[in-house]
Amino acid sequence: MGEELKVIVFGIGKEEYGIEVDKVRTIERMMPITRVPKTPPFIKGVINLRGVVVPVLNLSGRFNLPESEVTEHTRIIVVAVNEMEVGFIVDTANDVIDINSDTIDTPPEIVGGIQAKYLDGIAKIGEDRLLIMLNLSEVLNKAEIVQLEQLEV
Template sequence: MNENRQDELQLVVFRLKEQTYGIDIGHVLEIIRATDITAIPGAPAFVEGVINLRGRVIPVIDLAHRLGLAPINISENTRIIIVEVGGATAGMMVDGVSEVLRLSRESIQPPPPMVAGVSAAYLQGIALVDERLIILMDATRVFRREEKEVLQELSRQVEERSAS
């Protein structure tokens, strides 16, 4: 098989409020079941809280809330996708993860020009796969630079508190 890996994208496909999304697997460290999230007083509004992942403190955001949608109702299908973007590690809570999918870059179309608003800033494109639309999230845009710094600082502070 002589496929050119540059021409394809490997995605983690997940559900969020009845829509199907994908995120480049290159940013995904792991996927875990929703666990107890500890709220942090004074944390930015986009941070749901933190989790302890094998001794490492990871900030978690409710991705639906981040995109301006109603917050997620946690169920047995809820997952936290642990991502690393620009030096910041964070968990993105989603309604469920369905698969890992390879698709050709040619099957990705830019978002329609009429798509506007907060969530449009996070989109990389839209792909049609077997009659279903998959909205491609750009993981590098989910957090602005200053938010990445806040996430890193939040993790550091919580780790320091728990070490003392």
Template sequence: METTNQTLGMDWENGQSSVQNILFKMGEEYYGLSISLVREIIKPLPVTRFPKSPVFVEGVIDLRGKILPIINLRKMFGLAPLEITEDTRFVDLQLDGLALGIIVDAVSEVMHIPQNLIEPAPPIIAGVEGKYLQGIARMDDKLIMLLDIDEIFGQWKKP
């Protein structure tokens, strides 16, 4: 069962419903997105760039014969650029007919987040427009910004 792009589960310790997210970092901030959208997480591959594409589109990669556009969320969200490091990962996403990869600074973990710990997002947070967030969760002394992937990439989905 899915709701608002989050995979629902149960937190068996306290009987609360929860959402399963992959957590990743951009800078010092933690972000989460539904694990149901993630096909795989890979180390960066060579990117073929295209002229005149939006600044946040790094180009495409050949992932085992599949052409995958690579999106730089740092550029999309107006964050300072960062060189690719040993921790950098490409996250291969699939949403309703649209396959794409996003660049993240580091993947942290997969985590069940109880629904009661998710609060609505204020309109603007750390340079990321509020409309791109489903909410914010506080877990283990971390604030986790839960991304609304449909809102971010919905305009490019196939009809």
């Protein structure tokens, strides 16, 4: 029997994704983002979160998916990746669920246009619900982490 994982469920487009709760620092409503020059298009800039400068990127853009319009449901999920806090803009973040690690399968090579390296797996929830589990350390590769660390200056 696998271990129980607490997962925050969030939406990008029509897909549902999951991040383990222990990697999430906070979920914030959309706020003003300061643009930073010479960054990839999916890096939207930085926010001041309670006195800490946090880089923010749009996960849709990161996965080469069309970026959604900002709505009242849009959220910034602040996660800890390799000792650094980063904000992800997502369309919705509305659920915390428990899933059993046994229900997580290896992802196919490409899921909805997202390369498998960005994914930890696909969790089956109930009969007809799939949850795409993100691999945070791949979503931000090392070169991008170095670039984001330089934004904090």
